[in-house]
Amino acid sequence: MLVGFLSAAIIAGTPLLFATLGEIFSQKAGHLNLGVEGMMYMGAIIGFIVGLNTHNPLLAMLGAVLAGAVGALLYAFLTVSLRVNQTVCGLTLTIFGEGFASFLGTSIMGSIVPGDIKSFFVARPIPVLSSLPYIGDILFNQDVFVYFGYITIIASTYYLFRTKKGLNLRAVGESAAAADASGINVSLYKYVHILLGGALCGLGGAYMSLVTVPVWQEHIIAGRGWIAVALVIFASWNPIKAMIGAFLFGGLSILGFRLQSMGIHISQYLIDMLPYAATIIIVIISTRKNKKEDMPPADLGNPYFREER
Amino acid sequence: MKKLTKFLALALTVTMSMTALVGCGGGNEQPAAEAGDATAEVTKVGFIYIGSQNDGGYSQAQHNGTKAVQEYFGDKVETIIAENVAEEKQTVKTTAINMIDQGASIVVGTSFGFMDALEELATEYPEVTFLHFSGYKMNETNFGNYFGAMEEPRYLSGMIAGMMTETNKLGYVAAFPYTEVHIGIDAFALGAQSVNPDVEVKVVYVNSWNDPANEKAAAESLLAQDCDIITQHGDSAGPQLAAEAAGKLAVGYNLDNSKVAPGSFLTAPVWHHDKYLIPTIEKIIAGEYVPESYYGTMQDGYLGLAPMTELVPQDVQDKVNEVAAKMEAGEFPVFVGPIYDTEGNELVAEGETLDRAAIWTVMQNLVKGVSAVN
Structure with missing residues (x-):
């Protein structure tokens, strides 16, 4: 019973994992991109359309990556090159993305993900690891998209904290001016990582449309992009914590249904509130502890004008 | 240059908002x-x-x-x-x-x-x-x-589920705990109990009319509780897909979804x-x-069941069609006493039949055999 619940929590958390990681990259580059929800919608619809037409799961994922990146490119052009207000721009991107998905989805509403893609994303136990007690069934008896999520988290952690480029990226987020002075190409770093962030958000959206509910319907993201934004703070900009948080929040999102079906009464609204309440508590705790690595990138949200240095 | 960039920024923002509007308004x-x-x-x-x-x-x-x-x-x-x-x-x-x-x-x-x-x-x-x-x-x-009178086809779909269940547990993915939804749950449960007195209906509320992923997750939680047939009062095909993935069965709502979830779809109460x-x-x-x-009513042809799929055995179809024929003739009211609530209190006395107005007040309560928390 518990194993079943936790296994379902991983699945519910996977779109959050990708989206949160994407937003971490964007924020590490100093850009608060509130367009997560919109980029998820863009990835969801393009991934779905590509999958529908090619019957190829990898091309579908690639389509989602590109769609998310294109959304992020719009945002990056506006906020990095034109220095438009990041909050406004991100919100616009969210509205744009949902409209974009609804618009393109009109003609394929109710279409089903082709069988070859569905069967590609069935649970595939990993030899040896999946026979571990409890953990095996929960973590290592999932679909390949989930495994890809694990790999992405590990790779991102390594990249951010163990490579020169990762160090440069963090420098850009902490102080674009200082990074610039030390010879880092600030705009390039910003563009690349905002786009990478968008690509990951697109993948999160594609998970919703290709795996979670493999039928095209409107409202499939249903606010998960916003949960991802909260998760970034919850995870204090750390990919490993983001993964734990994503699975935790994913679990919370389905906990209410599990309890109801067992006849246990806790208000659904209360449970829906928990991720956000937890985020607020984490923010309070981390602010009080004032540990440097738990703080947001110092230059987050500030447009960078080289001339004003 | 600065003017140009400002103009570009404005133009892009405006275009994005416009596209969004077109998308929504469509x-x-x-x-x-x-x-x-x-x-x-x-x-x-x-x-x-x-x-x-x-x-x-x-x-x-x-x-x-x-x-x-x-x-x-x-x-x-x-x-x-x-x-x-x-x-x-x-x-x-x-x-x-x-x-x-x-x-x-x-x-x-x-x-x-x-x-x-x-x-x-x-x-x-x-x-x-x-x-x-x-x-x-x-x-x-x-x-x-x-x-x-959506309760009429719901009752029929309950009969199908009652006859076909092996675990005697049916799952109901419901949108909100309010009267229209509860009338449907009651009708479904009474239909199921009419052919299988031991049947239990477990309800999970999603608190949304249209959230495909959550409706699917709600259905999964019911499947995990041994429910082997899932039905729904919400918009998406999520519950039917969850049932299909688990190798179980489903009764839809609103539309004939036999193509969307062919592995699970039995039928659906539909509007005409x-x-x-x-x-x-x-x-x-x-x-x-x-x-x-x-x-x-079904007598007017305003409601009915979507064609039952091959997953429904012929003898079940025959029994359902028999009752459906009575409903179409206006001779089969759904809410006939004795009906008890979940606590065992009498809601409708023996021999009494609820009229339309009474249905919308009395059937706010859930009937015996339904388990729901909200």
Whole structure:
């Protein structure tokens, strides 16, 4: 019973994992991109359309990556090159993305993900690891998209904290001016990582449309992009914590249904509130502890004008 | 240069917002029925949907009615459609007035939350007739409402589930804990109990009409509790997909989803809105319409079951068809005593039959055999 619940929590958390990681990259580059929800919608619809037409799961994922990146490119052009207000721009991107998905989805509403893609994303136990007690069934008896999520988290952690480029990226987020002075190409770093962030958000959206509910319907993201934004703070900009948080929040999102079906009464609204309440508590705790690595990138949200240095 | 960049920024932002608007609004492009020769009198009928016309659920079922109207009347009627209209009074009024400006003499609002707007419009536009699905307000001249006895096909679908379940546990993915939903749950449970007294119906509320992923997750939680047939009162195919993935069965709602989830789909209680709309619009055109509070039944053909799929054994189909035939003859009321609530208190006395008004008060309660927390 518990194993079943936790296994379902991983699945519910996977779109959050990708989206949160994407937003971490964007924020590490100093850009608060509130367009997560919109980029998820863009990835969801393009991934779905590509999958529908090619019957190829990898091309579908690639389509989602590109769609998310294109959304992020719009945002990056506006906020990095034109220095438009990041909050406004991100919100616009969210509205744009949902409209974009609804618009393109009109003609394929109710279409089903082709069988070859569905069967590609069935649970595939990993030899040896999946026979571990409890953990095996929960973590290592999932679909390949989930495994890809694990790999992405590990790779991102390594990249951010163990490579020169990762160090440069963090420098850009902490102080674009200082990074610039030390010879880092600030705009390039910003563009690349905002786009990478968008690509990951697109993948999160594609998970919703290709795996979670493999039928095209409107409202499939249903606010998960916003949960991802909260998760970034919850995870204090750390990919490993983001993964734990994503699975935790994913679990919370389905906990209410599990309890109801067992006849246990806790208000659904209360449970829906928990991720956000937890985020607020984490923010309070981390602010009080004032540990440097738990703080947001110092230059987050500030447009960078080289001339004003 | 600075001016140019500012202009570019503005232009991009504006374009993005515009595209979003187009995406959301998407609606009013219904191919107007060929007007033919302009001399023929064309009646324009506006339909307001809360979702999009191919949402795979509620609004699509409404749109099927609209299409049937268009087909039946041909050149004599032109339909105007507005999709994704939010349940805000001003939005609804603006949408309806826009239709009236285009010449609509009939406006049909198909969601409960449109009621107050339509009521005001009926006073402001006495020459236009307003029809409202699922509401209770009306007037004596130009504002009527319609709804139907969804409990009848729900009861039938309950019979199917009751006969086919192996675990004697049925799962019900419900939108919100309120009367219309509870009437459906009760009818489903009574139908199942009529053929299988040991059956239990477990309910999970999603607190949303349309959240595919959560509806699927809710169904998964019921499947984990040993429910082997899932039904739903919500818009998405999520529950049917969850049942299919688990190798279990499902009863849908609103639409024949046999193609979306062929591995699980048994049938679905469905609306036939055209059975009300066509004769009513005919009366309005003829100037003979008197506002009424229409409550369609299976006898009127207003409701029914989608064709049962091959997954339903023939003997089950036969039994269901037998009761369906009685309902179609108007001889099989759903809520007949004795009916008890979940605590065992008597809701309907032996020999008593609930009439329409009583159904909407008494059946707010859940019946014995249903387990739900909210």
